Amino acid sequence: SYQPSARRFFFEWFKAAVTFLHISRIWNEEDDPTMRMQCLKKKFYFHFQDYADLVIWKVQFLDRHHLLIKFGSVDGGVARNTDNHPAFFAVYNMETTEIISFYQNSADELYTLFELFCDHFHSSSKNSYYMNFLSTHSNNIHALEQLRCNKNKASSLPQFVKKMLSTLPFNCQSQSPSPYFDHSLFRYDDKLISATDRHRQSTDHPIKFISRRQPNILKFKIKPGPESGNADTRTKKISSFLFHPILPLAISVQQTLFLQPAVVNIHFRR
Numbered sequence: 655s656y657q658p659s660a661r662r663f664f665f666e667w668f669k670a671a672v673t674f675l676h677i678s679r680i681w682n683e684e685d686d687p688t689m690r691m692q693c694l695k696k697k698f699y700f701h702f703q704d705y706a707d708l709v710i711w712k713v714q715f716l717d718r719h720h721l722l723i724k725f726g727s728v729d730g731g732v733a734r735n736t737d738n739h740p741a742f743f744a745v746y747n748m749e750t751t752e753i754i755s756f757y758q759n760s761a762d763e764l765y766t767l768f769e770l771f772c773d774h775f776h777s778s779s780k781n782s783y784y785m786n787f788l789s790t791h792s793n794n795i796h797a798l799e800q801l802r803c804n805k806n807k808a809s810s811l812p813q814f815v816k817k818m819l820s821t822l823p824f825n826c827q828s829q830s831p832s833p834y835f836d837h838s839l840f841r842y843d844d845k846l847i848s849a850t851d852r853h854r855q856s857t858d859h860p861i862k863f864i865s866r867r868q869p870n871i872l873k874f875k876i877k878p879g880p881e882s883g884n885a886d887t888r889t890k891k892i893s894s895f896l897f898h899p900i901l902p903l904a905i906s907v908q909q910t911l912f913l914q915p916a917v918v919n920i921h922f923r924r
Contacts, residue, residue: 665710668753672725672744673705675756704740711741714823716774720754721746722823743822765815768822769801775824788829789836789849796837796866800844821850828852832897834904839866840873847876847895856893856908878906879917 680697684690698705708725716722726741741759746752757764768775772792791797808814828851834840835849841864846854860875878893889910896905902923909916 668746669705669708671753672708672742672756675753676705676742679756701740708742712823714775716745719747719749721748722775724823741820743819759816759819760812761819762815765819768819769798775822776829788831789838790829794837796841800837825851830897831899832904833900834863834897834902837866840864841866851894851896853892853894853909856891874923876904876906876921878919879908881919 677694677698680694681690684693704727707727709728710723711726712724714722723744723746724741725744726739729739743757743759743764745754745756747754770792772790773788776788776790789797791801805811805814830849830851832849842861846857846861848854856878858879860877862875863873865871865873876895878895879891889912891908891910893906893908895907898904904921906919906921907916908919
């Protein structure tokens with residue numbers, strides 16, 4: 655294992671290599687020497703301390719040779735919402751010790767790769783046969799249409815790009831392969847529920863799953879929380895869901911912000 659001094663040396667070398675790659679990219683954006691220097695000042699020199707203070711937030715295996723590394727500030731790393739903090743992504747080849755690419759979290763190029771090749775960011779998708787059926791916007795036309803609809807509705811394209819890229823790198827097992835999330839089979843409100851494992855705002859109304867093959871036909875509903883409904887509708891509630899990968903079974907957990915007992919429901923199709 656690395657000694658602390660060796661680890662520090664490696665990280666400082668890595669930051670220097672990433673910084674050099676970033677400077678080279680900025681340098682090649684302009685041909686005119688005057689414009690080139692102005693671009694360097696605006697995009698690098700004025701933000702030099704931000705680059706010097708970068709720490710690693712998260713790392714993900716893309717395959718057996720490549721790592722996707724996310725950098726940011728110390729403050730951003732502990733913040734609940736990282737959308738407003740500057741962040742950077744690097745693709746590192748462990749075999750050749752080469753930094754393949756470096757992007758800011760608002761880069762259109764990285765977003766395009768994410769939109770077209772989302773499945774390549776799921777390194778665990780080949781471990782089980784049913785994980786190959788994850789419904790993403792790079793393998794499902796309905797999911798892609800929903801993504802582009804949200805993109806067109808966004809008031810700020812750079813903020814939309816940052817929000818989408820904030821999900822990278824993906825956590826292992828963060829996507830449910832349940833067929834109920836297959837956009838080719840069902841249509842549902844992805845603001846209330848989706849294949850991504852995270853807490854979402856809960857409503858007092860059931861979440862509806864509409865058939866794709868039979869438009870406007872309700873196939874089933876899921877209602878987190880008490881069966882009789884919540885007495886206090888003003889209390890903010892959040893819900894999380896756990897779906898079985900192949901069986902018609904799901905668990906919902908609804909929580910409130912005032913330390914009330916969580917409501918756990920088991921849902922199954924009869």
